[in-house]
Amino acid sequence: MDEFETIARLFVPLARGEPGAFGLGDDAALLTPRPGFDLVLTKDAIVGGVHFFPDDPPAAIGAKLMRVNLSDLAAKGASPRAFLLAAAIPPTVDEAWLAGFAAGIGADLDEFGGALVGGDTVSTPGPAVFSLTAIGEVPTGTMIRRAGARPGDLVCVSGTIGDAALYVAHRLRGVAVAGLDHLEERYRYPRPRLALGAALRGLARAGCDVSDGLVADLGHLCEQSGLGAVIEAGAVPLSPAARATLERAPGLLATILTGGDDYELVFALPPEADPAALTDVSVIGRFEQGQGVRVLDRAGSPLELDRTGWRHPVGRGEDAR
Ligand code: ADP
Ligand code: MG
Numbered sequence: 001m002d003e004f005e006t007i008a009r010l011f012v013p014l015a016r017g018e019p020g021a022f023g024l025g026d027d028a029a030l031l032t033p034r035p036g037f038d039l040v041l042t043k044d045a046i047v048g049g050v051h052f053f054p055d056d057p058p059a060a061i062g063a064k065l066m067r068v069n070l071s072d073l074a075a076k077g078a079s080p081r082a083f084l085l086a087a088a089i090p091p092t093v094d095e096a097w098l099a100g101f102a103a104g105i106g107a108d109l110d111e112f113g114g115a116l117v118g119g120d121t122v123s124t125p126g127p128a129v130f131s132l133t134a135i136g137e138v139p140t141g142t143m144i145r146r147a148g149a150r151p152g153d154l155v156c157v158s159g160t161i162g163d164a165a166l167y168v169a170h171r172l173r174g175v176a177v178a179g180l181d182h183l184e185e186r187y188r189y190p191r192p193r194l195a196l197g198a199a200l201r202g203l204a205r206a207g208c209d210v211s212d213g214l215v216a217d218l219g220h221l222c223e224q225s226g227l228g229a230v231i232e233a234g235a236v237p238l239s240p241a242a243r244a245t246l247e248r249a250p251g252l253l254a255t256i257l258t259g260g261d262d263y264e265l266v267f268a269l270p271p272e273a274d275p276a277a278l279t280d281v282s283v284i285g286r287f288e289q290g291q292g293v294r295v296l297d298r299a300g301s302p303l304e305l306d307r308t309g310w311r312h313p314v315g316r317g318e319d320a321r
Pocket of ligand 1: 026
């Protein structure tokens, strides 16, 4: 595979005619911020065997890379504008695989907006690593931060929680699940909450996306806001598949609440706000003075969870799960 031919064939079309990408023919791209907007910058990388299963369809891996980044933009209230891709490609990856991967990125550019304006392509003995920098924009001064929640604010979450974590538990630990197709779809094709994020500008006091697990990511909001939070496990929104799985094995509640890969949004709304006016949003608790996240069962008793979400150990070449 020739690097320059590959770039020309697979990646140049993803520049989508964005003038500042210069057809991926220059050393760097040029981006002029629109007057009245801030640029929001984020990066997420995915590693074969750690963040995706190597036998996942390549288009799904391209989509996943896009969506983990789009989810961060959504959490900040930003709209996608441009992307930079670093691809470290092992000998096991052939041109057909890479074409599928690029097609997955292209489909998401069409659906969610923005253009691929540059990147780098290198060889590696393995595993495959793909790193994407996403650049979004928000009206000046409106980026939603992790800091800013106040005591008494509502803890809100979008969509459903735990589907992807149940899929991973099934794949890695053989856990029996209901509705496997739904769980797999949620794992492979998370839905970045861009419209909700935009609607939350000027409304949410704080927010982040749920990538490391609900309890851990809510913990990040608490830490940055200098607060604690209390949530009710029974109020956490579940898909029918997750609900059926949990009914058969109640011990999976910890997996649902602390597993990762949801790519939903968790955010703080002032108590006087009307969460019902937002689509697909559930209130699961409140921010409070103190620190840390308390989880209560239906009877109001505290639940002990064995994990507060994935932490990726740094400097270990093995599966961080
Ligand atoms: P350099 O010599 O600076 O490393 P390259 O020859 O790697 O430049 O890249 C040439 C052009 O192709 C640049 O515009 C670069 O941004 C783009 N490019 C290279 N790899 C990718 C990629 N994986 N995705 C998008 N653009 C890429
Ligand atoms: Mg290069």
